[in-house]
Amino acid sequence: xxxxxxxxxxxxxxMGQEVTLRCKPISGHDYLFWYRQTMMRGLELLIYFNNNVPxxxxxxxxxxFSAKMPNASFSTLxxxxxxxxxxxxxxxxSSLRFGEGTTGEQYFGPGTRLTVT
Amino acid sequence: xxxxxxLDSQVPVFEEAPVELRCNYSSSVSVxxxxxxxxxxxxxxxxxxxxSGSTLVESINGFEAEFNKSQTSFHLRKPSxxxxxxxxxxxxxxxxxxxxxxxxxxxxxxxxxx
Numbered sequence: 663x664x665x666x667x668x669x670x671x672x673x674x675x676x677m678g679q680e681v682t683l684r685c686k687p688i689s690g691h692d693y694l695f696w697y698r699q700t701m702m703r704g705l706e707l708l709i710y711f712n713n714n715v716p717x718x719x720x721x722x723x724x725x726x727f728s729a730k731m732p733n734a735s736f737s738t739l740x741x742x743x744x745x746x747x748x749x750x751x752x753x754x755x756s757s758l759r760f761g762e763g764t765t766g767e768q769y770f771g772p773g774t775r776l777t778v779t
Numbered sequence: 780x781x782x783x784x785x786l787d788s789q790v791p792v793f794e795e796a797p798v799e800l801r802c803n804y805s806s807s808v809s810v811x812x813x814x815x816x817x818x819x820x821x822x823x824x825x826x827x828x829x830x831s832g833s834t835l836v837e838s839i840n841g842f843e844a845e846f847n848k849s850q851t852s853f854h855l856r857k858p859s860x861x862x863x864x865x866x867x868x869x870x871x872x873x874x875x876x877x878x879x880x881x882x883x884x885x886x887x888x889x890x891x892x893x
Binding site for chain 2: 666704705707753755765766767768769770771772773
């Protein structure tokens, strides 16, 4: 398996522009997570999906952020409009369902480094 | 509720010296415990995990962690570190609390010096 795939790997944009980050989870995984990592705040869970349905979006910082999972093999995280404080590395991760012999360990993608100027 | 505390934000150590990265957790339910490693400019990857049974678990590259239920700890150790072990290490706890939940610690940056 190719692992979790994220695109783009790097994104530089100007304040006010729309940014869309993409993720393809590992085939067969039921859960998909979006994280944000910064030096100041560390690793933050933004939202996670189970079987394409958003379960917990309490970590989404504000209405400028939205996430979708239209099918089992694709998810997007959108920021509109973007601001300099959104600059961070955004990770997507996926896992099998928790229980039934699995323990929910997560498999992370390589991340998207977002810079908003 | 679950929480994870990594007691050291940075740990500098000389090559071939032993190291211990500390992790304490709290949870009202039974948990699974994990250590993840993040090398520079990469995503996190699983290093080792405790599910049940033997309280000492090992990774393929010489790290080990011991689950201590009475002290609610899951410290990570290596008897002799290499330069290539320089990375950030995250402790995580998973448990079923009415829903799937994994909590990550703040991370410990291990810096191995020659």
